[in-house]
Amino acid sequence: MENCYARPNHMRKDIASISNDEKWKAVLERNSKYDNLFFYGVLTTGVFCKPSCSSREPLRKNVRFYDSPQKAIVAKLRPCKRCRPTDQKQNESIESLALYIARNAPKPLPLKELAQLAKLNPHHFQKKFKATIGLTPKQFQSACREVILKRQIKDAKSITEAIYAAGYGSSSRAYEKFDTTLAMNPKNFRKGGSSEEISYATAVTKLGYALIAATNKGICFLQFDDNESKLIQALSLEFPKAQILRSPNQKSDSFRLWIQSLNHYLEGKDNLRSLPLDIRGTVFQRLVWNYLQSIPSGKTYSYSEVAQAIGKPQGHRAVATACAANTIAIAIPCHRVIRGDGSLSGYRWGIERKAKLLELELKK
Ligand SMILES: [Zn+2]
Structure with a gap:
């Protein structure tokens, strides 16, 4: 199931390469991507936390940084009861839970049970999972099911058989799923969508x-x-x-x-967010397109930045290909992705149109 298992998008940075300013910024942002990369202690309370802890914002002058919970404990600080900084296994457990979901995607996997496996409450688990994997557990499971279903439907003897093998409880739900992901029902999918x-x-x-x-x-x-x-x-x-x-x-x-x-x-008056879209594409393409829709008007990202953000740091070429395959201009804003050196790169509908769109969005 490797093909639907998105790698976590937090970077495994070398601790030594993170400056104190960057650490402090991470604390102010409560940035969970830095969890377990460093810890911060607050001298006035005697407690140490993970960067994402929701406890009150400390004063910079009272804060010290530690690269392991052990070092904070040696400095006579206590682990915070809210963010449990000594529980280092959390990120790893999210990743192994993603693998568990991928392997068991055909079965029903209630959020409550998954959260129990992760030893977190369902709300916190869901948040943590999304921060690590980039999708909610449910979206992730359904992406995995689609991969299984697409693979099986091509060689299954009967469509019903493939649907059950992919874990859809009743065939009507699979038809629904296919309807929204491919906008055609499985029978048509086999034939190539001839009656759409x-x-x-x-x-x-x-x-x-x-x-x-x-x-x-x-x-x-x-x-x-x-x-x-x-x-x-x-x-x-x-x-x-x-x-x-x-x-x-x-x-x-x-x-x-x-x-x-x-x-x-x-004319610079609307952002096209409200249009209903019927998006088709592979799991990867939709991952990219989905992300593009979150890039605000007036901003641009490089292909590598998008690749990094969706958890495929090596995938900048694949990201460029997915951008080029976009069929819904502007509403899926592939024009907001440019080259790392700031040059516009290509655009399916001509580089002049891309330049005009970006200019328009910058003016807004
Ligand atoms: Zn804390």
């Missing part, structure tokens, strides 16, 4: 022609070109087996609203 219906509308915008296409779940395609017919061609190439129809009424409510908010965005 996609409607679209085009509009003239500041960036040239835009084509918005949607299934009944939401927008699956938003792209730009100087030539309208090229856009329609691109849409049918993207969904070769779907039934593609121009929206019967170009002025239908949804399309009108979407085009309106696209134009508002291009």
Whole structure:
């Protein structure tokens, strides 16, 4: 199950390389990524904590840093009862629990039981898991199930058999899952999605022609070109087996609203967050796209920074590929990812459009 096991995104930094300023910043931010990398003691209370501890913010002059709980104890400090800094196993146990989930993904795994295994309360466990793995336990389990299901459905004798093997309690829930992840039911998935219906509308915008296409779940395609017919061609190439129809009424409510908010965005008034999206892609692509949606307007990240943030520090090329495969411009803001040296790198819809979008977002 390695392929759905996201590595923890905290860096295993060398303690010596973290400056006291960086440590103090981590304490102020209660940054759990630094947990177990160092500890801080408060001389006035005689207690030492992990950086993420929720206890009251101490005064800088009373704080000392230690690279192990032992050293803090030698300095006559007591472990805090709230963050239990001597319980060093916590990060490791989160990682091994992720492996446990991956191996047991087909079974029901209630949050309560997982939290018990981690010796944490469910709320704290969920938070800690998300900080370490990047997904909630439930999202992680469902990503693992999808991998199993996709793998099995291709060679299973019957679809029902594959669905049960992947751990979905009833086939209807798997159909639901497939509906939201692939926007087609398993039977169609096997056939290649031949009966899927996609409607679209085009509009003239500041960036040239835009084509918005949607299934009944939401927008699956938003792209730009100087030539309208090229856009329609691109849409049918993207969904070769779907039934593609121009929206019967170009002025239908949804399309009108979407085009309106696209134009508002291009005038610097809207952020396009509210559009319903029908996102398809591999688990990895969705991990990247999901992260891109969290990059605020006006900010840019490098491919390596995104790779680091999703817990794949070596994956900057894969991140670039996932950005290039994005079919929903702006709403999945792949334009906010640029090269490490600050140059814009490529853009599926032309580097000039990328530059214009970034300029627009900086002005907001
Ligand atoms: Zn504490």
